[in-house]
Amino acid sequence: MIEAINLNKSFGNKQVLKNFSFKFEKGKPNLIIGESGTGKSVLLKSMVGLLELDSGEVLYSGRDFLKMNFKEKKLIRKEIGMLFQGGALFDSMTIEENVVFPLSLFTDKSAEEKRERANSCLQRVNLENVNKLYPSEISGGMKKRVAIARAISMEPEYLFCDEPNSGLDPKTSILIDELINDLTYELNITTIVITHDMNSVLEIGDHIAFLYKGEKCWEGNKQEILHTDNKELNDFVYATKFLRNFKDKLK
Amino acid sequence: MKIFYHIGRYFILLSRVFSKPEKSIIYRNRFFEEVNSLGIGSLGIVAIISVFMGAVITIQAAFGFESPWIPLYAVGLATRDSIVLEFSPAIVSLILAGKVGSSIAGEIGTMRVTEQIDAMEIMGVNSAAYLILPKILAFMFILPFLIIISMFLAMIGGLVFGVLTGAVTPHQFLYGIQYDFRPYNVFYALVKVVVFAFIITSVSSYHGYYTKGGALEVGRSSTKAVVYSSIVLLFFDLLLTQLLLA
Numbered sequence: 001m002i003e004a005i006n007l008n009k010s011f012g013n014k015q016v017l018k019n020f021s022f023k024f025e026k027g028k029p030n031l032i033i034g035e036s037g038t039g040k041s042v043l044l045k046s047m048v049g050l051l052e053l054d055s056g057e058v059l060y061s062g063r064d065f066l067k068m069n070f071k072e073k074k075l076i077r078k079e080i081g082m083l084f085q086g087g088a089l090f091d092s093m094t095i096e097e098n099v100v101f102p103l104s105l106f107t108d109k110s111a112e113e114k115r116e117r118a119n120s121c122l123q124r125v126n127l128e129n130v131n132k133l134y135p136s137e138i139s140g141g142m143k144k145r146v147a148i149a150r151a152i153s154m155e156p157e158y159l160f161c162d163e164p165n166s167g168l169d170p171k172t173s174i175l176i177d178e179l180i181n182d183l184t185y186e187l188n189i190t191t192i193v194i195t196h197d198m199n200s201v202l203e204i205g206d207h208i209a210f211l212y213k214g215e216k217c218w219e220g221n222k223q224e225i226l227h228t229d230n231k232e233l234n235d236f237v238y239a240t241k242f243l244r245n246f247k248d249k250l251k
Numbered sequence: 252m253k254i255f256y257h258i259g260r261y262f263i264l265l266s267r268v269f270s271k272p273e274k275s276i277i278y279r280n281r282f283f284e285e286v287n288s289l290g291i292g293s294l295g296i297v298a299i300i301s302v303f304m305g306a307v308i309t310i311q312a313a314f315g316f317e318s319p320w321i322p323l324y325a326v327g328l329a330t331r332d333s334i335v336l337e338f339s340p341a342i343v344s345l346i347l348a349g350k351v352g353s354s355i356a357g358e359i360g361t362m363r364v365t366e367q368i369d370a371m372e373i374m375g376v377n378s379a380a381y382l383i384l385p386k387i388l389a390f391m392f393i394l395p396f397l398i399i400i401s402m403f404l405a406m407i408g409g410l411v412f413g414v415l416t417g418a419v420t421p422h423q424f425l426y427g428i429q430y431d432f433r434p435y436n437v438f439y440a441l442v443k444v445v446v447f448a449f450i451i452t453s454v455s456s457y458h459g460y461y462t463k464g465g466a467l468e469v470g471r472s473s474t475k476a477v478v479y480s481s482i483v484l485l486f487f488d489l490l491l492t493q494l495l496l497a
Binding site for chain 1: 273274277362365366367370374375377
């Protein structure tokens with residue numbers, strides 16, 4: 001489990017995160033949703049230490065990440081897998097080399113064992129015969145799947161996903177969502193997904209926090225989100241005319 | 252005052268670059284990749300520039316030494332000293348600061364803006380050491396060899412074009428380049444070159460590593476890398492010349 005307590009982050013005079021607190025449950029996909037520019041990505045990057053928080057605590061199974069020194073942070077990062085918005089695959093390496101990369105640096109596995117592990121991770125995300133291709137030679141959806149394979153190759157405890165559906169068509173988006181959902185339950189990991197895609201919310205939103213202007217203003221699940229009275233959340237969920245009509249019909 | 256901020260951040264980056272590597276065998280492989288990419292990949296341009304510059308220096312020397320009081324072998328001697336003391340170590344390094352420096356800053360800068368460096372950090376990899384250390388060590392290792400090749404080719408160029416243009420005879424030129432030869436001058440040149448290699452790779456890596464934004468900023472970082480590494484290189488050229496020759 002990861003617990004965020006009173007997180008604050010400012011850029012100059014602009015406060016992006018305001019006293020954000022949330023318990024990210026183990027073995028479930030935890031979604032942070034909100035409009036663009038509300039601080040979702042800042043929250044995610046702050047939690048993994050890519051940005052420095054002004055104040056607050058981030059507890060990884062009780063261990064305060066922000067109080068750790070460089071070496072301790074390096075150790076805990078080996079328990080973290082992360083899927084970046086653009087995939088962040090190393091474009092000078094082949095797909096297989098991308099997945100093998102963390103294994104080469106942090107394990108003593110033989111070349112054959114590493115290749116086997118990479119293949120099993122790639123197969124798990126339904127990718128075959130792409131090992132020797134470069135990231136520039138595959139589609140956006142495939143890049144996301146390779147990034148997931150790389151993220152799970154070290155068997156992480158925590159999986160962070162920064163807008164996993166951005167730039168993907170609805171069908172591929174659902175595939176990625178299902179994959180993240182299945183892996184979360186299968187590997188019993190704590191997954192944190194940043195998204196503003198309502199399809200994802202309704203697909204895998206078992207535990208959701210709604211971020212509005214840097215503050216958490218709602219918490220619940222995918223069933224509750226459709227019937228909420230929270231005005232800001234309603235505006236976000238029923239942003240399109242189609243969904244507003246759908247809501248009226250539900251009533 | 253901003254210059255102190257950059258100097259401080261540069262040394263903080265260097266302290267991360269020279270920290271203990273995660274797995275030395277990975278770094279060893281990266282070292283050889285960089286030797287190939289930065290060093291062997293620059294051989295062509297070094298060869299072309301050296302041959303032509305050697306030829307030009309020889310013709311200019313011959314033009315300047317038209318007095319009957321100056322023996323013709325002085326053309327070879329002047330060409331040799333120009334090449335060994337300044338042309339090959341400093342001018343070729345400046346040209347490589349353009350080629351290698353912009354390539355390093357562009358590569359690392361692109362990795363920064365496409366979150367590849369963040370991805371490494373999340374994995375627990377010391378991205379500064381992984382990306383920059385092999386480049387620095389590889390270029391410090393290979394540049395002296397490139398410069399020795401450059402010296403040799405520049406003298407060949409001087410000989411060939413000097414003879415073809417009738418500026419000097421082969422015998423006089425060869426006598427001149429051997430006359431009063433001081434091996435210390437080559438040592439001085441190689442010491443300079445090792446320092447220049449460090450400056451080019453570390454300053455360019457610094458500009459690439461702290462790139463923020465997108466494609467436009469990557470371009471700006473590449474330009475800054477070339478400009479600042481050239482300025483620092485020239486400053487150290489003066490400093491080392493004073494320390495080693497004066």
